[in-house]
Every structure is written in structure tokens, then in C-alpha cells.
Amino acid sequence: MAEVIVVHPENPQERNIHRIAELLRDGAVAVLPTDSGYALGCVLENKEARERIIRIRNVDKNHNFTLLCADLSELSTYSKVDNTAFRLIRNNTPGPYTFILKGTKEVPKKLMNEKRKTIGLRVPENNIIAELLRYMGEPLMSVSLILPESDKAENDPYEIDDKIGKLVDVIVDGGYLVEQPTTVINLSEEGSVEVVRVGSGDPTPFQ
Secondary structure, eight states: OOEEOOOSSOOOOOOHHHHHHHHHTTTTTTTEEBTEEEEEEEEEEEEEHHHHHHHHHHHHHHHHOOESSSGGGHHHHHEOOOHHHHHHHHHTTTSSSEEEEEEEEEEEESSSSSOOOEEEEEEOHHHHHHHHHHHHSSSSSEEEETTTTOSSOOOOOHHHHHTTTTTTTTEOOOOOOOOOEEEEEOOOOOTOOOOEOOSSOOOOGGO
């Protein structure tokens, strides 16, 4: 059964953040709160955890993962951005946006769109995941926790525990979350800005 760790949504307890980080570094698949519902996540190089996430989600091996980053300091390491794209991302993060960018060699090939060589990147504003990412000092790979029989991200940690508690290693209980998809912005082509999906983030700055 998963270890359930309750974390205060406004003032995350340091000891709990450290425990979650320890589990992730040891190879855990985690249920994590974000600003668009709960997500499944693991450390970047953990192939076994990635395969487990694919099985839980029941998606094919080419399903796109998203990098969750604490801030923009990791942007140039994992993606290629021109000045226009950087300004747009800087002015709208942290926030409920997913940016599609050209990946660099630092991104494991399995995480990129095979044809376009792109990667999704987010700087979430949920206090818990933001604090965890700052403490870890590295991005996490993630996918929204949308179970095969659903079309929305899970938002209740108790229901998540009932449904998949035996399939994951840790559930970070950040309370009941409002499920609201991110707005997806494609910045992968130089000089081009495309609003792919309108979600909870205001698309106006990108139009």
C-alpha cells in the first residue's frame, strides 16, 4: 500500500517535503498535487517508474510526459528557447500553463515526442509541488492522473488511495483540488506561438 503523506497546502511541512523527496530519489512513483489536479510523477532517469506510470494510465509508450520545474533556471538545460519564448514563459510562470518546447540532449529520448523532439514543461504554482521541486533541485517527470475510465484528472486523495493505492508508492495528500486543465502553449518553432488548448491559464498573452 502507498504511504500517504499529508502536507499543508499553504505551509508545507519541511519534514514531509524531505520524506517525499527521499522516496522519489529511492525510485518511488508518487501521486503529486499540482495546480491542475493530481499527477503521477517520478525522477527523470527512472525508467522502471516511468513504465509503471504508463501501465497505471494505460497509455502507449509514446505518451508525452511533462517536466515539472521549480523555476526557469532549468529551462535552458532541458529545452531550446528563443528570446521571445523566454519572455513569454518568464512573464507567465509560475502558473497553470504547459509549454511545448524543443528538447535538448539532457532530456531522455523516451520523454520526448519522437517525431517533433519536443517536451512539455511546467512551472506549477501549487505550494506543495513548488516546495518539493525547490528542495530536490531537479525537475520531475509527470503526467496528469487521469485513470483509464475517466477523462478528468483525479482531485480527491482519498479516492485516489482507494483506486490505485496498491499501484503507487506514495500519495501526497494536498487536500481536495479543483480539476482544471492547464492552458497548453506551443513554442517549439522559432518565432511561432500557438495556443493548443485553452484551460485555466489566460490565453490572452499568447494571442
